[in-house]
Amino acid sequence: MSKKIGDVILDLQNISLRFGGVKALTDISFDVRQHEIRAIIGPNGAGKSSMLNVINGVYHPQEGRIYWHGEERKRMEPHMAARQNIARTFQNIALFKGMTVLDNIMTGRITKMKSNFIEHALWFGRARKEELEHRCKVEEVIDFLEIQHIRKTPVGRLPYGLQKRVELARALAAEPSMLLLDEPMAGMNVEEKQDMCRFILDVNDQFGTTIVLIEHDMGVVMDISDRVVVLDYGKKIGDGVPDEVKNNEDVIKAYLGAGH
Amino acid sequence: MLYREAGQFKTSYAADQQVFPIRQDRIGVVALLVIAFVGIPLFASEYWFSAILIPFLIFALAALGLNVLTGYAGQLSLGSAAFMAVGAYAAYNFQLRVEGIPFLVSFALAGLTAAGVGILFGLPSLRIKGFYLAVATLAAQFFIVWCLTKFPWLSNNSSSGVISTQKLILFGRELNTPVEKYLLVLSIVVVMAMAAKNMVRSSTGRAWMAVRDMDVAASVIGIKLMPTKLLAFAVSSFYCGVAGALYAFAYLGSVEPDGFSLEMSFRILFMIIIGGVGSIMGSFLGAAFILLLPIFLDVALPFIANLLGLPFASATVSHIQITVFGALIMFFLIVEPHGLARLWQIAKEKLRLWPFPH
Numbered sequence: 001m002s003k004k005i006g007d008v009i010l011d012l013q014n015i016s017l018r019f020g021g022v023k024a025l026t027d028i029s030f031d032v033r034q035h036e037i038r039a040i041i042g043p044n045g046a047g048k049s050s051m052l053n054v055i056n057g058v059y060h061p062q063e064g065r066i067y068w069h070g071e072e073r074k075r076m077e078p079h080m081a082a083r084q085n086i087a088r089t090f091q092n093i094a095l096f097k098g099m100t101v102l103d104n105i106m107t108g109r110i111t112k113m114k115s116n117f118i119e120h121a122l123w124f125g126r127a128r129k130e131e132l133e134h135r136c137k138v139e140e141v142i143d144f145l146e147i148q149h150i151r152k153t154p155v156g157r158l159p160y161g162l163q164k165r166v167e168l169a170r171a172l173a174a175e176p177s178m179l180l181l182d183e184p185m186a187g188m189n190v191e192e193k194q195d196m197c198r199f200i201l202d203v204n205d206q207f208g209t210t211i212v213l214i215e216h217d218m219g220v221v222m223d224i225s226d227r228v229v230v231l232d233y234g235k236k237i238g239d240g241v242p243d244e245v246k247n248n249e250d251v252i253k254a255y256l257g258a259g260h
Numbered sequence: 261m262l263y264r265e266a267g268q269f270k271t272s273y274a275a276d277q278q279v280f281p282i283r284q285d286r287i288g289v290v291a292l293l294v295i296a297f298v299g300i301p302l303f304a305s306e307y308w309f310s311a312i313l314i315p316f317l318i319f320a321l322a323a324l325g326l327n328v329l330t331g332y333a334g335q336l337s338l339g340s341a342a343f344m345a346v347g348a349y350a351a352y353n354f355q356l357r358v359e360g361i362p363f364l365v366s367f368a369l370a371g372l373t374a375a376g377v378g379i380l381f382g383l384p385s386l387r388i389k390g391f392y393l394a395v396a397t398l399a400a401q402f403f404i405v406w407c408l409t410k411f412p413w414l415s416n417n418s419s420s421g422v423i424s425t426q427k428l429i430l431f432g433r434e435l436n437t438p439v440e441k442y443l444l445v446l447s448i449v450v451v452m453a454m455a456a457k458n459m460v461r462s463s464t465g466r467a468w469m470a471v472r473d474m475d476v477a478a479s480v481i482g483i484k485l486m487p488t489k490l491l492a493f494a495v496s497s498f499y500c501g502v503a504g505a506l507y508a509f510a511y512l513g514s515v516e517p518d519g520f521s522l523e524m525s526f527r528i529l530f531m532i533i534i535g536g537v538g539s540i541m542g543s544f545l546g547a548a549f550i551l552l553l554p555i556f557l558d559v560a561l562p563f564i565a566n567l568l569g570l571p572f573a574s575a576t577v578s579h580i581q582i583t584v585f586g587a588l589i590m591f592f593l594i595v596e597p598h599g600l601a602r603l604w605q606i607a608k609e610k611l612r613l614w615p616f617p618h
Contacts, residue, residue, distance in 0.1 A: 056480060058476070058480065077479070078476075078479040078480045079479045079480075079481075079482050079483060079484050079485075081480065081482075082480065082481055082482025083482055087480075087481075088480055090477065094474050094476065094477035094480075095473075095474070095477070096469055096470050096472075096473035096474055096477070096478075097473050097474075098469060098472070098473050098538065099466070099469050099470075099473065103466055103469070106463070106466060107463075107466045107467070107470050107478075107481060107483075108481055110463050110466065110467060110470075110481060110482055110483055111481075111482035113463045115462075115463070116464075117459060117464040117491060117495070120458055120459050120462035120463065120464045120465075121455040121456075121458050121459045121464075122455065122458065123458040123462070127458075127462055130463075131277060131462060131463075132273050132274055132277070135273045135277065136273065139273075170481070174481070174482070
């Protein structure tokens with residue numbers, strides 16, 4: 001692979017997150033480099049999703065520093081993450097059930113629209129122009145993910161695998177520089193997983209998007225990711241390229257139990 | 261057979277994004293507007309205008325307002341009648357206190373006043389959802405009616421807050437026949453319905469629906485929850501406010517605060533439940549259904565009783581009305597939660613194929 005992995009763009013230092021007395025994350029540090037595919041793995045309840053929620057501002061860690069493109073990040077609300085070009089998908093699909101596929105994906109571009117509700121009400125000038133411009137961009141995403149045939153279907157009627165794909169489309173429509181994927185392949189069959197892997201690699205390759213990914217399928221993780229960080233009970237127990245992690249004693253212990 | 265879209269190809273996104281992408285729909289809507297603006301004024305009687313058509317349009321507008329808030333933005337409200345009251349009293353006061361203000365301006369200002377009050381009572385929606393929010397809007401319902409009775413200034417010191425509206429004058433012409441009032445109400449409703457349709461099919465509406473369907477995902481995408489919800493409250497109350505002003509000026513001519521009761525709020529809520537939650541057309545269908553059903557039963561029940569040779573008391577009619585009403589609401593909640601608008605949509609899908617099986 002001739003990938004150009006760049007500088008560190010996201011640096012998390014000594015992150016600790018507590019909910020009351022429960023420690024979700026303890027003193028975790030790791031970084032993400034531009035253009036890489038960074039996997040976060042670990043057994044259930046290890047704090048992987050919490051980690052993503054910290055990155056895009058849904059949770060606020062009590063301790064630790066976060067640097068985004070070298071600048072320290074102050075307390076951030078989720079909607080600000082979108083404005084910093086961080087997009088994400090959810091573990092349990094979080095699509096807007098009552099809307100069509102097209103509308104769901106159009107929603108992904110909402111931060112890029114400038115017209116206000118009065119212009120919308122009058123359907124005049126900027127509102128009309130923007131709607132068409134963004135429709136073109138959205139159609140590119142639809143073509144890329146091969147979901148042309150379901151454009152006008154309400155997402156609630158789609159099978160699970162396609163819903164996952166629509167959710168990825170919605171995230172991609174925002175043209176993110178960093179994409180957070182929370183178990184993009186959970187519950188899929190082999191073909192769907194292959195498709196999804198292909199899309200993730202293509203996104204990374206063609207758009208240069210940095211990807212942070214949580215996944216349980218070890219085959220997939222070891223195959224597509226550049227570096228892997230391993231969490232267990234909210235602590236970091238391993239970090240490195242897939243081969244290093246695979247042979248790490250602590251990681252083996254966490255997955256297979258001691259004295260295997 | 262007639263309702264086919266075969267051969268109608270879209271070659272641009274602009275064509276694909278039209279409000280009515282199917283040609284038959286466009287013809288239908290134009291025909292409907294011609295009938296409403298030209299046909300009905302020629303043929304309908306005075307009773308039809310003042311007892312059926314004008315209230316239908318006004319309630320459809322109020323239902324449209326509530327539908328923006330509840331159907332599109334997912335915020336349950338029980339204060340629609342109170343926001344109508346704000347609009348009615350605001351329009352009255354603007355007419356009374358501002359020298360020579362044109363009527364349309366005072367209606368718009370009445371809407372804006374209601375929007376302001378709506379934002380105020382929408383603030384709890386930032387922290388609470390569902391039933392709890394409904395209870396908070398219930399506070400609006402009681403507080404506003406209480407205010408209008410309590411402060412005589414608002415009703416120009418009339419006893420128990422009753423106001424008699426000023427004469428409707430438009431472009432130097434007094435509107436005193438029902439037909440003229442009907443045309444005024446119809447024009448306002450058509451323009452506002454189109455504006456609402458445009459809002460809900462653009463990113464404003466998508467933001468509302470995103471908040472309705474999944475607010476966490478909406479905020480992660482970059483939608484600011486607070487402005488989005490408050491905008492929904494403002495737009496919704498604006499519509500209710502204008503509907504209230506028309507209710508006072510073009511329909512009743514004299515209103516009292518207690519007229520804008522909780523019962524009226526519930527009626528508007530039933531209109532959107534039966535008509536279709538989250539549908540512009542549903543607001544109209546629901547308003548028509550709820551206003552016409554009692555009239556229909558009034559006529560039909562004595563007739564049926566006569567046929568069967570049953571003894572008949574007028575009290576029975578109102579009892580049966582209430583029973584049928586309740587039964588229908590339960591029926592819709594169970595069988596078709598998306599209301600008449602959804603039934604219409606299903607009918608259209610069937611019509612595309614009819615008379616062929618597939």
